[in-house]
Structure formats: C-alpha cells, structure tokens
Amino acid sequence: MESSAVVPATTIDAAPTAPSTSAREVPALDRESFRQVLNVTALRVPNRKCSEMMKAFRGFTLDRPRLRCIVQNGDSSETKLLLLDENIKLEDLPPELLNRMQAEGVTLATTNHPVVLDYSMLSTDAVLKRLLPAGVDAPSSFETIGHIAHLNLRDEQLPYRHLIGTVLLDKNPHLKTVVNKLGSIENQYRVFEMEVIAGEKKLETEVTQHGARFRLDFSQVYWNSRLESEHLRLVSSFQQGQVLVDMMAGIGPFAIPAAQKGLTVYANDLNPRSAHYLAVNARLNRLGPSGLHVFNMDGRAFLRLLNSADLGSLPDVPECFAPPAGGVVFDHLVMNLPASAIEFLDALSGAFDPATWSERSLPWVHCYTFKRAAETEADILAKAEHYLGGPLEPGSCSVHTVRDVAPNKLMLCLSFRVPRDVAFLGRAA
Ligand SMILES: C[S@@+](CC[C@H](N)C(=O)[O-])C[C@H]1O[C@@H](n2cnc3c(N)ncnc32)[C@H](O)[C@@H]1O
Structure with missing residues (x-):
C-alpha cells in the first residue's frame, strides 16, 4: 500500500554523453548501453581522518547516486581512498586544500581509479536526457496514486511515452503502472481519459491519507493527491x-x-x-x-x-x-x-x-x-x-x-x- 504524493519525476544528474536521437525514431531502452567506466583521481586518507576530509573536500568529491566517495584502499587497514569528481584533477584543487592535504597526511594514490557506472546508478533525468532527442524534455513531475504514476505528457513527448513510462517504472520500484492523461476533457464526474503507457493494466489501487485508507479505480473516479x-x-x-x-x-x-x-x-x-x-x-x-x-x-x-x-x-x-x-x-x-x-x-x-x-x-x-x-x-x-x-x-x-x-x-x-x-x-x- 502506498500513500499518494506529488513527486518530482527527475533529479538532476549528469548523463554520459551519447549521440542524440533524431526527433522521429523512438530509441530502444538498452540498459546495458549505459555501462560506463570513469577514471577518477583517488587520494589516500588515514582512516581516522576520513569524515573530516570528506567535509574538507565537499564540492570536489565524486557525487553520484548509489556511489560512495570513500572506498577501500586495496588491502590496507590503515587508509581509505577519497574519490574526486571525474572532472577534478589534483591541480584543480585550491591551494589551501592542497596545504591541508599535506598537513593531514593525505597523499595522491592514483589519477586513474576506475569507477563503474551502470543504468541502475543513473537518475530518471540522466537516462531520459540521453534517450530523448533535443527539444524533448523528460517530464518534470508526476502524481503518485498508490502503485500508479500519473503523467500529463506534452505533445512532443507523446511518441516517447512508452519509453518514459518504462524508465519511470525502472527507477521507482514501488510503482507498477504508468498512465498518461489523454486530452484535456474531463466528464461530469471529473474523470479523464487515460492510457496505460507502461506496466500492469491495473487501475484499482489504494492510497492512505492521514491514517485513512482509500481504495479507488483511478479510471472511474475522481482523485487528486494535491x-x-x-x-x-x-x-x-x-x-x-x-x-x-x-x-x-x-x-x-x-x-x-x-x-x-x-x-x-x-x-x-x-x-x-x-x-x-x-x-x-x-x-x-x-x-x-x-x-x-x-x-x-x-x-x-x-x-x-x-x-x-x-x-x-x-x-x-x-x-x-x-x-x-x-x-x-x-x-x-x-x-x-x-x-x-x-x-x-x-x-x-x-x-x-x-x-x-x-x-x-x-x-x-x-x-x-x-x-x-x-x-x-x-x-x-x-x-x-x-x-x-x-x-x-x-x-x-x-x-x-x-x-x-x-x-x-x-x-x-x-x-x-x-x-x-x-x-x-x-x-x-
Ligand atoms: C472535484 S470532485 C471532488 C471529490 C471529493 N470531494 C474530493 O475532494 O476528492 C467532484 C465530485 O463531484 C461529483 N459530482 C459531479 N456532479 C455532481 C452532482 N450534480 N451532484 C453530486 N455530485 C456531483 C463528481 O462525480 C466528483 O466525484
């Protein structure tokens, strides 16, 4: 059972570069193609200094969903590795941070520490940015009604609706169904036409609001989480x-x-x-x-x-x-x-x-x-x-x-x- 909510569809995340898709063809979702290796600079940090150094290097460290910027340093029990953002090299660090490194016994381990990124580590926005052609944005938000995500896609997004819906399901495991509102006409019962664009064609769901449970068929009755x-x-x-x-x-x-x-x-x-x-x-x-x-x-x-x-x-x-x-x-x-x-x-x-x-x-x-x-x-x-x-x-x-x-x-x-x-x-x- 899920509570209802309005949530942003995307979080900001940099996408790996890829050829843009032409406006007409709808790309297939090849999850394997998102696998990518980043080579980042790694600093060797004494164990007891790790949290202090994470704070000191804030803004310069690797910042990716599901990835940690402090990792094991091989077999070492004395030190760990602090990973920098893939765009930051040692020489990009401000002089006061370089001085601090020296004072705290932090040293360069390698400029080529491999970090593997895959589909599961990318946000909805990062995935869709790579798949959608220029001029077609990922949806900025959607409404959640139990296991259903409700989108109001714009005309230019419609050819990509199944792709958008599939990525939303991948990235939000609590969702089972994605619907898109069709047209702007609502009937006397304030119910609108909708299309299931991804997932199960099951529109009866349950939401909770302030401790009360509500069962509803989203295609038959009015419901607004807002x-x-x-x-x-x-x-x-x-x-x-x-x-x-x-x-x-x-x-x-x-x-x-x-x-x-x-x-x-x-x-x-x-x-x-x-x-x-x-x-x-x-x-x-x-x-x-x-x-x-x-x-x-x-x-x-x-x-x-x-x-x-x-x-x-x-x-x-x-x-x-x-x-x-x-x-x-x-x-x-x-x-x-x-x-x-x-x-x-x-x-x-x-x-x-x-x-x-x-x-x-x-x-x-x-x-x-x-x-x-x-x-x-x-x-x-x-x-x-x-x-x-x-x-x-x-x-x-x-x-x-x-x-x-x-x-x-x-x-x-x-x-x-x-x-x-x-x-x-x-x-x-
Ligand atoms: C905007 S919805 C509000 C429903 C509910 N009060 C809520 O806050 O979610 C308006 C409701 O009015 C109902 N409705 C429309 N015309 C009506 C009428 N003439 N008499 C009674 N209910 C009507 C619709 O079926 C719909 O469920």
Whole structure:
C-alpha cells in the first residue's frame, strides 16, 4: 500500500554523453548501453581522518547516486581512498586544500581509479536526457496514486511515452503502472481519459491519507493527491459529535476522516462508482453504517432529501433512508466541485424548515470554486450571493486559497454560515 504524493519525476544528474536521437525514431531502452567506466583521481586518507576530509573536500568529491566517495584502499587497514569528481584533477584543487592535504597526511594514490557506472546508478533525468532527442524534455513531475504514476505528457513527448513510462517504472520500484492523461476533457464526474503507457493494466489501487485508507479505480473516479492538505485543514476544523453533509464526496477524502473523527456523515456523489468506493472505504476503515451514510444522487436532490422536502418527486432516493420529520440537522455542508459548486448554492434558498432551524445555528457551507486572474474575491462573493439569492451575513464568511491550479487560476474555499434570510426564503415561520 502506498500513500499518494506529488513527486518530482527527475533529479538532476549528469548523463554520459551519447549521440542524440533524431526527433522521429523512438530509441530502444538498452540498459546495458549505459555501462560506463570513469577514471577518477583517488587520494589516500588515514582512516581516522576520513569524515573530516570528506567535509574538507565537499564540492570536489565524486557525487553520484548509489556511489560512495570513500572506498577501500586495496588491502590496507590503515587508509581509505577519497574519490574526486571525474572532472577534478589534483591541480584543480585550491591551494589551501592542497596545504591541508599535506598537513593531514593525505597523499595522491592514483589519477586513474576506475569507477563503474551502470543504468541502475543513473537518475530518471540522466537516462531520459540521453534517450530523448533535443527539444524533448523528460517530464518534470508526476502524481503518485498508490502503485500508479500519473503523467500529463506534452505533445512532443507523446511518441516517447512508452519509453518514459518504462524508465519511470525502472527507477521507482514501488510503482507498477504508468498512465498518461489523454486530452484535456474531463466528464461530469471529473474523470479523464487515460492510457496505460507502461506496466500492469491495473487501475484499482489504494492510497492512505492521514491514517485513512482509500481504495479507488483511478479510471472511474475522481482523485487528486494535491488536495491532501486541504482535506486535512477542513476536517481539522470540524468537532467530534457534529454532523457533516458532503454533497460531492467523491470516494470520501473529507467524509471518511470526518467519520473517523466521530462526526456523523451524510456523503453523496452523482458518480455510481464513487458511491461504490465510498461504501467500500467506509468498510475498509471500519466505520459503522450509523457513522457514514452513502448516497448516489444529484447534489441538489440530496440536499432536498436531507431537508425532508418534496420527497415524492425525488429520483434515486435510497429505500433504506428516511430523514427525520423536519430534516436532518447538520453543522457543515461541503461542496467540492470547483467548476460549478457555486451554482449549486441555489439549493440552499428556502431549503430549511423554520420549525427545525429557527432556534438553531444554521450550518456552515464550505464551497470550493475557481478564481481567474481577472476576478477579485469580491467578484466571487458577489457570485455566491447571486446563486444564494440573498446577501452573505457580515462576519460569518471567509475565503481560503487552496492552491494554484493553473497560471491564472486559483482554487478557493469559500466558507460561510447559511444566511437566515436565504435559508427560510418563502417558508412560513
Ligand atoms: C472535484 S470532485 C471532488 C471529490 C471529493 N470531494 C474530493 O475532494 O476528492 C467532484 C465530485 O463531484 C461529483 N459530482 C459531479 N456532479 C455532481 C452532482 N450534480 N451532484 C453530486 N455530485 C456531483 C463528481 O462525480 C466528483 O466525484
């Protein structure tokens, strides 16, 4: 089981020189061809001075993944060899270091100590730099979802996708599958088309976030590892014993940890596969049916169901669920569908039964949305008020920036208490 993370695809490393590949042909991955012998300068260092000399020579020593710069000196039990970078000769060392060598009894052993480099010692970047033609960069990062690496390759990288995927698998033994996003179109369930470019064609995986386990099929449901800290931030603001309604719950990254924290959770998603994995994840995390209630319906209908309104006209009402008269009393409503959740705020207008709510605090809403560069926070608040059909109450509204989604696009979380005028609009007291 792997936790999810966003990691850099490459680390900086110098590649052995090799003829560059023409733009059209896709080179074969011949791992043996990466074998190379470097001849480096080796200094003989008394054993007890090794760590001191490593520090003194920092910046001049051999610095390669999986290779040590201090090695055995043949059979000697008195001395070891300190290996210099392959581009550094004794005469390149600054005079003060040469003086220090003399003072500490460090001597030149050889200018030709052989160091064998092979494929396993090179970084992803070093391997791909050698294989990809000029003008085609190695991918700079990828997202990890359990055993799956998710890439968004650029057009010029596409002919080399299988090669890139294979190198990523070689260099990241915990990965089993590499997928590339196809096109930019995501459907209503926020799931995108993908191609398996290397490894097993197995897209069901498991991730952990803050101690909770999530099983998901990455080709069927929405999942974004970059939201991990936002999930934690919001759930941390909830109190044990409260009631959470998650209108667009996905596979449960707010709902499951909230239920684990001791909230009662009503979690819904329109995507039947998300609802399926919500239920799977509730069991995986040993949550009882009374802690997490799973629904699979449109978000607006879900809210009307919980508020016990117009039940007769609702499709897809789970047979086993009957809300209490006057509706479910809840403390928080999460709406994480940033592309359009703000439009769903109209579902709050007149949605609360005054008989249930007039003496209670109304719920907090946490509505995710995007803000373009040309928009201000005031524009976003005005948009929220437009869909609510009434003004937000002063002092009970905050805007949190979640992350940069694109150069001119921020994801925000707008948190506010449902305004009383909106909640009871058109409802007799
Ligand atoms: C951006 S994802 C967020 C999922 C989850 N809350 C998370 O943080 O990972 C939005 C979710 O909204 C669901 N969705 C889309 N339209 C919906 C609707 N009309 N009613 C309820 N859920 C909807 C999608 O299936 C998707 O799982």
